[in-house]
Amino acid sequence: MNGNWLEYAGTIRLLCALTVLMVLIALELWWPRRGVASPPQRRLRNAGLAILSTALVRLLVPVTVVAFAAQVAAQGDGMLATIDLPTPINWVATIIGFDLAIYWQHRLMHRIPVLWRIHRVHHSDAWFDATLGLRFHPLEILISTIYKLGVIALLGPAPQAVAAYEILLVTFSLLTHADIAIPERWDSWARLVVVTPDWHRVHHSVREEETNSNYGNFLTLWDRVFLSRIEQPTAGHQRMVLGLPQFRSPRDQTIGALLLNPFTPQTRFSSSEDS
Numbered sequence: 001m002n003g004n005w006l007e008y009a010g011t012i013r014l015l016c017a018l019t020v021l022m023v024l025i026a027l028e029l030w031w032p033r034r035g036v037a038s039p040p041q042r043r044l045r046n047a048g049l050a051i052l053s054t055a056l057v058r059l060l061v062p063v064t065v066v067a068f069a070a071q072v073a074a075q076g077d078g079m080l081a082t083i084d085l086p087t088p089i090n091w092v093a094t095i096i097g098f099d100l101a102i103y104w105q106h107r108l109m110h111r112i113p114v115l116w117r118i119h120r121v122h123h124s125d126a127w128f129d130a131t132l133g134l135r136f137h138p139l140e141i142l143i144s145t146i147y148k149l150g151v152i153a154l155l156g157p158a159p160q161a162v163a164a165y166e167i168l169l170v171t172f173s174l175l176t177h178a179d180i181a182i183p184e185r186w187d188s189w190a191r192l193v194v195v196t197p198d199w200h201r202v203h204h205s206v207r208e209e210e211t212n213s214n215y216g217n218f219l220t221l222w223d224r225v226f227l228s229r230i231e232q233p234t235a236g237h238q239r240m241v242l243g244l245p246q247f248r249s250p251r252d253q254t255i256g257a258l259l260l261n262p263f264t265p266q267t268r269f270s271s272s273e274d275s
């Protein structure tokens with residue numbers, strides 16, 4: 001792997017994301033977990049937010065996370081750069097370190113009121129399918145990108161490992177929101193290590209204590225270690241209600257309303273941690 005490969009990291013990530021999205025949409029049609037039909041424009045709106053987020057980050061952040069990792073590596077900065085680890089261990093340490101950082105980013109998004117206003121756009125969707133993994137306010141993606149640059153400066157990871165985690169991040173963001181019926185036994189084994197759709201659906205429950213649980217993106221380890229794990233929703237997967245009670249009207253779901261949502265008057269938090 002060389003510098004030229006890294007130039008295409010963004011394109012490779014985009015192609016992976018589109019492929020995973022198409023496969024998941026097909027699986028959702030064939031093996032739906034809940035199979036609840038959503039309004040026709042909803043998926044397009046969720047995809048529209050992803051396009052706007054990408055444009056905002058390209059406009060305001062002059063460097064990609066992978067290119068920044070290459071700069072940091074070239075200077076020999078960061079914790080991992082000071083320890084001469086074998087490449088496979090360096091990669092594993094990067095992926096685990098990043099996943100821990102993303103867990104805390106997500107938890108802080110729920111904990112800090114101004115960040116919750118931005119993150120609640122993701123939670124205001126009353127449906128659960130792969131396109132929910134695209135639905136983030138552009139400010140959340142901007143904050144997340146800057147946060148990841150900080151993590152890279154601190155860690156000094158191998159740029160290839162950062163590119164691999166970026167692919168993992170988008171793949172799991174799509175997969176863990178997918179409405180696909182994974183056999184219960186497979187799910188129970190998989191969730192010992194990684195986040196599954198049933199595990200993450202609990203996080204989108206309308207019940208406050210369930211919204212404030214299961215923050216992990218890739219590994220379930222962090223929710224276990226930091227005591228934020230809820231294994232199953234109280235109402236069951238078929239009957240549980242998703243979304244936020246204060247944003248259920250179709251008027252709240254237009255793309256303009258979603259973009260303005262963080263700036264609208266606060267009625268109440270969904271998060272008990274915020275109250």
Ligand SMILES: [Zn+2]
Binds near residue numbers: 123
């Ligand atoms: Zn959340």
